[in-house]
Every structure is written in C-alpha cells, then in structure tokens.
Amino acid sequence: MALFLFGTLMDLDVMARVLDRAFHAEELVPARLDGWRRVRALNATYPLLLPDPETAVDGVLFARPSPRDLVRIRHFESEEYEPRAVTVRMQDGRAVAAAVFLALDGVFATDGEPWCLDAWRRHDKAEFLIRCDVWMADCPDLVALGG
16 A cells, blocks of 8 residues: 655654664655645644645655555554545656545644644754654564564
8 A cells, every 4th residue: 555645754764763674765756645735733743634625735655665664654643643545646647546644533733834844854853753762662563463
C-alpha cells in the first residue's frame, strides 16, 4: 500500500527514526492530494488535513513501504490518525491510489493556520526527534504480530 505523507514524515530523519532503518530521499516521490489543506494542530507541532475542495496539499508518496515499515508507521500514527484511501496526483499527471493518515474526529483543534515543513524543521524538529524515540519504543515487532 502506497502512503501519501504530508507532515513530519516527509522529513528523512523522522522517517529513519520511525522506521528504525536507513531511509533515503529516493524512497519518496513528490505528489499532490486535491481537495484538502494542511493546517497546524493546536498544542502540537505537527499538521492535520482539513477538507477543502478549492485547494491541494503538496506532499510525497512513499510508494513501496515494506510490511515492517507499515507496522511502524501505523504505530507512530495510531493514537491520533487513521488511514483512509485517497487518489493522489503525481508530477506527470498520473493518478495513484494511496492511503493517507487523517486525524481522528475530536482529537485536534486547529486555528486554521497553515503548517510549514521548513518552519517546523527550524523550530520543532530537534525536540520532535527525541519524542519519536519515546513513541516508537513500544512498537510491536512484526514477527510478534505473526508477519
């Protein structure tokens, strides 16, 4: 299952921590999700998507996550987000099926302010990486899950 990433998981260091493996830029391909906008979650440093038929969100497609990658990303997202099937547009115009993690109802409030990856990297990334290690510490092993 391909994943459309729109927030902190677009950062290679975050992906390496979440996946617990070396992660390379070539594993991500620019993509766009129409009908949504990316906003800042209040009291958090990461974004969420809100439906908006007039806009689109630029992000990246993680086209070939391994089963282990999927377990780890689901664990990372599990308390606040759930996967939903979407269609994303690639730079060449192709439509590609993917999953995107959308915020669970009632989990976040937002003031509607846009979220910016570059600003997040400057202000929040260092602390976020430390928290990633804590969040991922109890991730189940794929073997333990029968995989």
